[in-house]
Amino acid sequence: MDINYNSDVIVIGAGPCGIAAALEVARGGKKVVLIEKGEHPGSKNMYGGAVYDSALREVFGNEVDYLPYERIINSYTWSFLNDTGSFDMTYKNSSSRHAYAIKRFNLEKWMVEIAKKNGVYYIPNTLVEDLIIKDGYVTGIKTSLEEYYAPVSIIADGVNSLLARKLNLRDDFKPYDMILSAKETIKLEKKVIESRFNLSEDNSNGVCKMYFGGLKEYKNIFMMSFLYTFKDTIMLGVGANLADLSKNKLNINKIIDEIKSHPDIIPLIEGGKTIEYSAHLIPETGFNKMPELVVPGAILAGDAAGFINSVHFEGTNYALISGKLAGEAALCALNNNDFSVNTLSVYKKKLSKSFILKDLYTYRNIIHKLYSRSNSLSYYYPYKIKEFFEIVTSANCYSKSSQFKKFLFNFIKDRSLSELIKDIKAFSRCAFDMLSGK
């Protein structure tokens, strides 16, 4: 093809994925531009609250020692909310450093600085409106001002990826495959957060809480809430299936407000002031509805490819590593001077060998299985747990055995047998998938 290339690689989107991709290409000695639509990197991004050490080190090496994080997250609570309280499970390891709480504005800024130091040419304030295709190959991009050419484009433009749709790499999304998440950043004094959550002053520990249920009126909504402690803010948010919200004519902000008024949450955020409200989609397309990842001259990665594991609240690690692997594949294509699907497919091979495709495969049915039992997870079991612990803790004047028998009887009676069997089938299918996964 007779094209004057401006650069070797164009990366679209300066999130964790795009930055990792660009960095990999630059380290390989090739010329790469990283294009971001926002004025600041990270200014369009939102997440629950943690980025993971292992994936960060794969991409940024020992630079991670200087990550300007706010707290290390190393206490995890799974909490089943009922109307008056909760049943909680907590795992804590005060010496672990697996996850960092850091605001996206600061995270992406830090990552972009490292990329720039390594020779990445970073261009903010630039919206890629379309891809240029010549002889079936993606050969460049169009912005509102100019055209820019490179033999490889890495598309990392996030969950809504308009470019992936334009390239016909995927169908239109279905509401069922999307989680809408919204959160509030709540400001509190650092000391207050530390005493409230039993945290040390040196930011070496922090809390992640994951809540099931908690809505009084809506019993069939597949939703979870989360809370992360930052230095002098708390992130409190919820995620709910978009189809459920539509069906129930329910606004996500209403769920946040209801969770905020739950007796377990009130004392945690008391006296706090909301300083930011944000919303974002989380893709649940997973393994079964994965888009085409490679076309001649272009690679799709990160959220744009639906790489996420919402069961484990993982996303930034999938973005970082898929970006890095996309960068490696681009280098391979440049070295062979071949940008066909055949060569770029080395990306897919690398993904298959990594945890990304293995885990996406393992979890391919799990989220939708859990979704099909949303009433059980968000309502029925949290309330049965409450009944059980009322027996254990009430010290009333009835014999324990008679109460346990009654509990068991009601456990089956309150729910049709078929529903119970469906629960057992769904949960054992999840367990089977986990054990038989890759």
Add this chain to the structure above:
Amino acid sequence: MEKKDNKKSIQDKLSTIKYNCASETHLKVDEKKCLKCSEKTCTFICPADVYELEPETGCIIVRYENCLECGACKIACPKKAISWEYPQAGYGVIFKNS
């Protein structure tokens, strides 16, 4: 009443967000499709309450300047009547604390 409460709650929260507001909308609705739509999903699904039904005309008012750029409206719209683009480069929402 409850619906109004939520709208007020959203308005209060939107006031915490920084925007660089573009002069042109990045969200467009196809009025013909909207008039035939009985669900009006956009009017309750949007976390920023961007879409409002004008009862007299049946038209949808689009307050694009409040948009958080999540993309939920476009996917949830049963009539596929929303054309959803990113705002012009450098414009739109600026999350600083998320």
